[in-house]
Amino acid sequence: MIGDFARLSRLSTKALRRYDELGLLRPALVDPVNGYRYYDRAQAGTARLVAWLRRIGMPLARIAEVVTLDEGAAAADIRAYWAQVEAETAARRELAAFLVDHLSAKGYVGMPNGDESGSGPGTLGIRYAALAHPGAVRESQQDAAYAGARLLAVADGFGEGGAGASAAAIDALKPVARGAVDSADLLGTLQDAADRASQAVREAVAGSGAPAESGTTLTALLWTGSRLGLVHIGDSRAYVLRGGELFRITHDDTLVQSMIDDGSLTEDEAASHPQRALLLKALVGAPGEDGARPDVRLHDTLPGDRYLLCSDGLSAVVDEADVTLTVIAADGPDAAVRDLVALAGDAGGLDNVACVVADIVAL
Numbered sequence: 183m184i185g186d187f188a189r190l191s192r193l194s195t196k197a198l199r200r201y202d203e204l205g206l207l208r209p210a211l212v213d214p215v216n217g218y219r220y221y222d223r224a225q226a227g228t229a230r231l232v233a234w235l236r237r238i239g240m241p242l243a244r245i246a247e248v249v250t251l252d253e254g255a256a257a258a259d260i261r262a263y264w265a266q267v268e269a270e271t272a273a274r275r276e277l278a279a280f281l282v283d284h285l286s287a288k289g290y291v292g293m294p295n296g297d298e299s300g301s302g303p304g305t306l307g308i309r310y311a312a313l314a315h316p317g318a319v320r321e322s323q324q325d326a327a328y329a330g331a332r333l334l335a336v337a338d339g340f341g342e343g344g345a346g347a348s349a350a351a352i353d354a355l356k357p358v359a360r361g362a363v364d365s366a367d368l369l370g371t372l373q374d375a376a377d378r379a380s381q382a383v384r385e386a387v388a389g390s391g392a393p394a395e396s397g398t399t400l401t402a403l404l405w406t407g408s409r410l411g412l413v414h415i416g417d418s419r420a421y422v423l424r425g426g427e428l429f430r431i432t433h434d435d436t437l438v439q440s441m442i443d444d445g446s447l448t449e450d451e452a453a454s455h456p457q458r459a460l461l462l463k464a465l466v467g468a469p470g471e472d473g474a475r476p477d478v479r480l481h482d483t484l485p486g487d488r489y490l491l492c493s494d495g496l497s498a499v500v501d502e503a504d505v506t507l508t509v510i511a512a513d514g515p516d517a518a519v520r521d522l523v524a525l526a527g528d529a530g531g532l533d534n535v536a537c538v539v540a541d542i543v544a545l
Contacts, residue, residue, distance in 0.1 A: 265440035318531035343392025387467030397466030495535030
């Protein structure tokens with residue numbers, strides 16, 4: 183009877199009825215006359231697993247998939263889910279810290295240079311270049327790179343519809359870059375742009391007839407005249423060269439990065455990990471129940487800053503020290519993107535590569 187099984191599994195009869203309705207835990211037998219549900223004692227383990235997964239916040243649709251897996255596959259899926267939760271929590275923590283600092287600063291609505299209009303003393307300008315290359319091995323080009331007066335972006339497509347997905351993600355941001363940006367609501371503008379990019383990828387993948395798992399990473403910077411708005415999802419990266427040091431300003435949405443974060447993997451071990459390319463978040467053709475959204479935040483700039491955006495066709499094959507030396511030595515953005523793509527080629531060029539370099543200059 184359902185009451186006996188509820189006590190055995192430590193679940194309420196209401197929860198068992200709900201799991202039955204959702205197809206998560208079907209009774210072994212339902213009496214056709216009175217509708218009583220009967221469960222097999224062997225189902226208690228599954229019932230407890232469902233309850234535990236609900237306690238960690240896993241969506242019901244994903245639980246329905248996990249309970250069909252063998253123990254090893256289920257453990258791997260739960261680990262991947264929790265890594266995604268921790269990555270999203272870290273991103274929200276970072277955004278919360280930024281908002282505290284942003285709102286606590288005196289005169290936070292104004293530009294750091296004290297000039298809302300983008301003209302007059304202290305005005306900053308941007309010089310930029312972009313380059314994408316298929317590499318020495320791949321026949322198709324799924325990476326995309328774009329650099330304009332207001333928008334810098336790289337996207338790394340994957341799956342059969344990857345090329346269309348990467349192009350669609352960047353194209354969706356271009357109208358925002360062409361319009362006026364309210365500095366007081368730049369975060370809202372960025373989130374709207376990120377949502378449009380997500381929708382554009384879904385439409386591009388659906389329109390191409392490619393599997394829904396096709397998609398793209400996206401890392402973009404929107405230039406406002408004195409600061410940059412960052413939109414990021416996946417493992418493409420953004421760096422800033424400042425004071426002779428190269429700092430990464432994005433966080434990889436990958437399984438190995440989450441393992442580095444929790445101390446279970448070192449940077450050196452991550453470089454050779456068999457799942458180093460496994461993404462926890464990306465823009466895909468069919469979003470899940472908890473559809474991943476790009477992270478957005480603001481980044482203050484200084485004259486002399488040099489920004490690098492790149493796909494993992496560069497960052498995964500070239501040592502960061504070599505990337506730093508190349509970015510420092512290059513005479514301008516055009517030379518920098520050419521040298522970086524050549525560096526990836528020298529490392530084997532097994533993947534597509536996309537690079538954008540931009541210099542912040544005082545006008």
